[in-house]
Amino acid sequence: MTEVTFKQFRSAAAGAIADPRLQSAIDGATLKFRTERHHALTELPDVDAMRDQLKAIRAATLSRLADHLETFERQATATGAKVHWARDAAEANQIAIDIARQHGVELIVKTKSMATEETHLNHALIDAGITPVETDLGEWIIQLAGEPPSHIVGPALHKTRQQVAELFSKEVGRELDPDDIPGLTAEARRLLREKFLAAGLGITGANLAVAETGSIVLVTNEGNGRLVTSAPPVQIALVGIEKIAPTWDDAAVWLQLLARSSTGQPLSIYTTAITGPAKADDPDGPREVHIILMDNGRSNQIGTGYEEVLECIRCGACLNACPVYQEVGGHSYGNPYSGPIGAVLVPLLFGLKEYEALPHASSLCTACLDACPVRINLPRMLLDLRRDEVQGRMLSPVERFIEQAAAYVLGHYRLYRLLTGTARIFQRPLVRGRFLRVPRRVNPAGERDLPSLAKRSFHDLWDEIR
Amino acid sequence: MSARDEILNKLRSRSRQPDTHPPAWRSRRHFDDLAERFAESLGKSKGEVIRAGSLDEAFEQLDQTLLALGARCVVANDEPPLSQIDLAARWPGMQWHIVGRTPGDLRGFCATADAGVSSVVAALAETGSVVVTSGPGKSRLATLLPPVHIALVPESCLTADLYTFTAARQGPPPAMQTLISGPSKTADIEQTMAVGVHGPKRFIVILYRD
Numbered sequence: 001m002t003e004v005t006f007k008q009f010r011s012a013a014a015g016a017i018a019d020p021r022l023q024s025a026i027d028g029a030t031l032k033f034r035t036e037r038h039h040a041l042t043e044l045p046d047v048d049a050m051r052d053q054l055k056a057i058r059a060a061t062l063s064r065l066a067d068h069l070e071t072f073e074r075q076a077t078a079t080g081a082k083v084h085w086a087r088d089a090a091e092a093n094q095i096a097i098d099i100a101r102q103h104g105v106e107l108i109v110k111t112k113s114m115a116t117e118e119t120h121l122n123h124a125l126i127d128a129g130i131t132p133v134e135t136d137l138g139e140w141i142i143q144l145a146g147e148p149p150s151h152i153v154g155p156a157l158h159k160t161r162q163q164v165a166e167l168f169s170k171e172v173g174r175e176l177d178p179d180d181i182p183g184l185t186a187e188a189r190r191l192l193r194e195k196f197l198a199a200g201l202g203i204t205g206a207n208l209a210v211a212e213t214g215s216i217v218l219v220t221n222e223g224n225g226r227l228v229t230s231a232p233p234v235q236i237a238l239v240g241i242e243k244i245a246p247t248w249d250d251a252a253v254w255l256q257l258l259a260r261s262s263t264g265q266p267l268s269i270y271t272t273a274i275t276g277p278a279k280a281d282d283p284d285g286p287r288e289v290h291i292i293l294m295d296n297g298r299s300n301q302i303g304t305g306y307e308e309v310l311e312c313i314r315c316g317a318c319l320n321a322c323p324v325y326q327e328v329g330g331h332s333y334g335n336p337y338s339g340p341i342g343a344v345l346v347p348l349l350f351g352l353k354e355y356e357a358l359p360h361a362s363s364l365c366t367a368c369l370d371a372c373p374v375r376i377n378l379p380r381m382l383l384d385l386r387r388d389e390v391q392g393r394m395l396s397p398v399e400r401f402i403e404q405a406a407a408y409v410l411g412h413y414r415l416y417r418l419l420t421g422t423a424r425i426f427q428r429p430l431v432r433g434r435f436l437r438v439p440r441r442v443n444p445a446g447e448r449d450l451p452s453l454a455k456r457s458f459h460d461l462w463d464e465i466r
Numbered sequence: 467m468s469a470r471d472e473i474l475n476k477l478r479s480r481s482r483q484p485d486t487h488p489p490a491w492r493s494r495r496h497f498d499d500l501a502e503r504f505a506e507s508l509g510k511s512k513g514e515v516i517r518a519g520s521l522d523e524a525f526e527q528l529d530q531t532l533l534a535l536g537a538r539c540v541v542a543n544d545e546p547p548l549s550q551i552d553l554a555a556r557w558p559g560m561q562w563h564i565v566g567r568t569p570g571d572l573r574g575f576c577a578t579a580d581a582g583v584s585s586v587v588a589a590l591a592e593t594g595s596v597v598v599t600s601g602p603g604k605s606r607l608a609t610l611l612p613p614v615h616i617a618l619v620p621e622s623c624l625t626a627d628l629y630t631f632t633a634a635r636q637g638p639p640p641a642m643q644t645l646i647s648g649p650s651k652t653a654d655i656e657q658t659m660a661v662g663v664h665g666p667k668r669f670i671v672i673l674y675r676d
């Protein structure tokens with residue numbers, strides 16, 4: 001079980017902050033995403049009303065999720081697809097492995113999918129003796145590097161061209177020029193093309209699933225989503241149960257805002273809807289389509305104050321807007337879901353105790369709320385999670401003591417004045433300029449200043465002014 | 467209990483009072499000239515648009531495009547207007563694979579073809595997208611594996627945006643439907659744009675008046 005304790009988060013964050021190359025990579029990428037998003041959204045008439053509509057669609061869908069899932073299952077089955085259900089990650093992975101084994105598959109091509117990142121499907125496949133190949137260029141880069149994604153949309157945005165060239169060179173067995181990015185891309189095209197044509201199975205996620213027709217919708221820029229669903233004879237889509245759009249009218253709103261919020265494109269280059277396996281008279285396409293509907297902690301949120309987190313369409317806009325994400329980078333969150341959405345979703349799905357630090361990875365500036373196309377109130381949920389930590393007595397005894405003492409002092413005026421008066425005298429040896437020197441342990445990156453108490457309190461000044 | 471029933475029961479027992487589902491969003495877009503907006507939008511995402519005054523002119527443009535490409539092997543979906551002419555007779559110097567009609571290995575041909583030619587079922591002006599689908603005579607790989615995809619698009623199939631396209635849907639969808647809004651591209655290496663990573667490097671639309 002992975003964990004992100006305060007100590008781990010702090011040291012990962014300090015490492016990221018001290019890495020100037022990483023800092024400039026994240027700054028560059030998030031700034032580009034933010035700028036393009038802004039242009040793409042302002043170009044739409046009525047974008048605010050459209051966001052309200054998406055919010056209403058997502059909220060209403062979740063309030064009747066079981067009905068919509070049943071409709072989806074019925075429609076998908078009618079098209080000839082096979083629908084499977086998985087309570088958790090292990091079940092989902094097992095279903096995929098069983099299908100691969102039934103077909104004697106050795107090589108699998110995959111599209112980028114947060115759901116399969118969530119279940120660590122690649123590890124499970126490798127353990128079962130099956131080779132998965134990521135075909136999204138960014139995902140392939142981090143697969144070669146053996147790293148998790150650092151951004152929901154740009155998984156390899158932390159990698160430099162030199163690092164990419166090195167990874168690719170190893171694959172092709174000859175030196176590639178890091179400054180020739182089109183050349184690197186061409187090598188990837190050549191190598192991965194062979195895999196597409198050789199693979200016995202294609203695995204995708206789903207950006208959304210449309211209940212009324214039983215369709216899976218995939219959005220890509222590279223075309224790998226199309227290839228994975230066209231070349232291999234069998235396809236599996238792993239879908240979180242919350243990703244349902246009841247109708248195509250609903251799906252249209254979702255798609256209209258997804259790419260614009262994510263990369264700032266009006267639509268991604270390819271938006272592909274797969275509705276069952278290829279028909280008898282289709283010249284090509286998969287003969288079998290399997291859809292795995294996965295719960296993995298999602299149903300626990302239904303009907304609670306955290307249901308809203310399931311409205312997420314994984315656009316990544318909140319990551320790009322977040323000043324904390326921009327400093328600490330995706331890997332500090334210790335999970336494929338990073339940034340503000342990760343800070344809320346990960347503790348909810350995988351345990352608040354294990355991921356105790358994540359609800360604190362925020363300055364509560366609410367930039368994520370402003371950026372979110374579904375207007376998900378992440379800051380509220382971050383605060384609620386902190387409250388749960390206090391009520392569940394998950395804080396260290398020292399912190400509890402300090403906070404209880406602080407509450408007591410702030411509630412007793414005379415005591416407060418007495419203590420601040422005394423502190424004014426005792427802080428003197430620690431004061432440097434207007435700040436206090438604090439132990440390195442409390443401030444590992446050495447970037448934060450703790451202001452000292454002013455020479456005279458506001459109370460004193462106020463009495464005088466009056 | 468099966469995983470299915472367990473998940474559905476849990477959702478049902480936990481669900482709050484259901485919200486009313488909002489009514490469908492209808493397009494609020496209006497473009498005076500759909501063709502112009504289409505060409506402009508597709509151009510922004512590095513797609514190429516060639517305008518033609520008639521179907522005959524469109525075929526002439528196709529001649530010139532294939533000539534300029536130096537294409538020798540071309541795969542074509544068997545759908546109107548392409549199915550209305552004898553492609554092999556028109557371009558005797560080229561090797562053609564007409565999907566569903568030419569015998570032999572379609573997949574292997576697509577993998578080495580210089581270009582794929584298709585028609586479309588619709589085109590969206592707002593985003594500069596065309597819609598291609600699977601079906602008899604319509605290969606998924608023909609518009610995907612070759613380095614160039616040429617689409618013949620009659621102006622009559624233009625619609626304003628995704629909303630108007632969706633609202634006009636009828637019956638069950640085909641097994642595969644793709645909206646194409648430009649050539650395949652990636653920005654995964656240092657945010658630098660590179661085209662043609664997996665799909666076609668060039669996407670050429672011949673937009674003709676009909």
Ligand code: SF4
Binds near residue numbers: 312318371372
């Ligand atoms: S929470 Fe909102 S902004 Fe963040 S990824 Fe999800 S939909 Fe996008």
